[in-house]
Amino acid sequence: MNPKAGDAVALFHVVESDMERVDALITQVVRDENPLVERVAQYLREASGKRIRPALVLLSARAVGRTAPHVVPIAGAVELIHMATLVHDDIIDRADLRRGRPALRRAFNDQVAVLAGDFLFARAFQLLAETGLPPVVRTAADVVHTMSVGEIQQNLERGTLTTEAAYLSRIEAKTATFLAASCRLGALAVGADALTLEALSTYGWHVGMAFQLIDDLLDVTADSATLGEAVAADFQQGVVTLPVLYALAHSARGDELRRALLAAPEEGRLAEVREVLEASGAIQYVQEKAHHLVRLGLDALAPLPPSEAREALSALAHFVVAREY
């Protein structure tokens, strides 16, 4: 377990035993009798993350106030789908590292990474089919559909993203849809009514938008030593996030920022990037936007009866904007 994920995991103590069952289930299905395939499966089992999506499934089910045997398999399937998208994303981003280890495409090769993602999708839909709940399968397939379309769009429009609206659509497809669906799936598993399904889904959507806004912001602010460098590299690859978009549009020094971002690293204009970003108010703008989204997410929880699980969902929403990693 990534030690940095400790704080996030502490929020999930209400569902701790179920989370252990989710982990055990993943360990059980990501496995193969063929020793070569098992090497890939072992790699996948050891790639542990924050497990936010399965936690949302478990907490949402619990917040409805009921339990059902299918909650844990659905939570497992959601994490498997997330793992599949990460493995495929690393091919797309030509990433060398994932969570501090060589990415699967580096540990093996791009070909195996394509297939390992397909393997994880298949395992997920096997678990979902076993629930006997078609709306659960449909919701999960919708997530994969939305994410793949969003990523195709992002890949083909590299470098042409210029508006905040386009950025928001992108992070919706990338993250908010999935977090909303995780909450909806937990509620579906326990047979929640339409109002409750919508409440939890709305909560998940807003927390997902805030989560991705902060994720992109942390790329800019997390380590001031490399700030500028990472942003400039992203920008030169056509990946633009909200802090940069905001500064380009709202700072009087927008043109200067653009030239500094496009400059070769050896020209040493990274301090300038940092300075313009900070002076433009972009960082504060993104933080306020994330806080606003989290407030809307918390409001959506109001119709749910008070419970430890609802408290944990609230705490998770606060954590999303307060975290520093």
Add this chain to the structure above:
Amino acid sequence: MNPKAGDAVALFHVVESDMERVDALITQVVRDENPLVERVAQYLREASGKRIRPALVLLSARAVGRTAPHVVPIAGAVELIHMATLVHDDIIDRADLRRGRPALRRAFNDQVAVLAGDFLFARAFQLLAETGLPPVVRTAADVVHTMSVGEIQQNLERGTLTTEAAYLSRIEAKTATFLAASCRLGALAVGADALTLEALSTYGWHVGMAFQLIDDLLDVTADSATLGEAVAADFQQGVVTLPVLYALAHSARGDELRRALLAAPEEGRLAEVREVLEASGAIQYVQEKAHHLVRLGLDALAPLPPSEAREALSALAHFVVAREY
């Protein structure tokens, strides 16, 4: 439509109107409102093949003697899953062409191809979820699971395949499982009993094995001008099929064949490859094996009531071993 596929398609006249509905459904779901994504969707819609898997779904349902509204969506989903595996296979094989056109990875890039495959999987499972039949979802997910494991194994063991048993396992995972599942899915869609499910699935498995045997044999024999060249290229990439395995094991000139296969093209030893393959009896051996499998597949159809659909399934089995492309 590939004109070469004409003969195969003629076998499907019993289900011709349903096949048109399958095509219309695929056209409807492989589409996107975003113009960039729609370019990819258009490419996918135009990549038409022989449609054997959806035909097996439709014919199997018809052979049971009932109809159900879900047969066409299931047939569509099966073709979408097949398309997804082809798109991903082309990344894995670094293929430049697919059905005479630039492969998707060439028309766009490897990244888009990864995502387009995921998009097709998602579309397939959306259609399957809408049937409301969890065993249908499960069967389709099992196919993706089996195929991905088989391909991971093939990728990691490149060059070490040395036995006929290993070759048969490979083509089972690659083709027979999917054709068996296509038949089973058609029968599941119309609520067939266990005996009928097993009969159709057994038919599909044997026809699938024969289909892949002949497919691999045609790579060796289809065009005598390039025979030897393609086989040697495959062999040097670690891809070995049954004709070569047989000749290596059973011809007194096995060592000579191995050296000729490993020789650089400019050494001009391809005529030697061709000659040893033909003299070894490998081609006849594979043909007889395929015919034997087809007979077992036809036997499996015996419990089904006589019908036009059963006749078409028989004709398809005969076509699989008689075809020359």
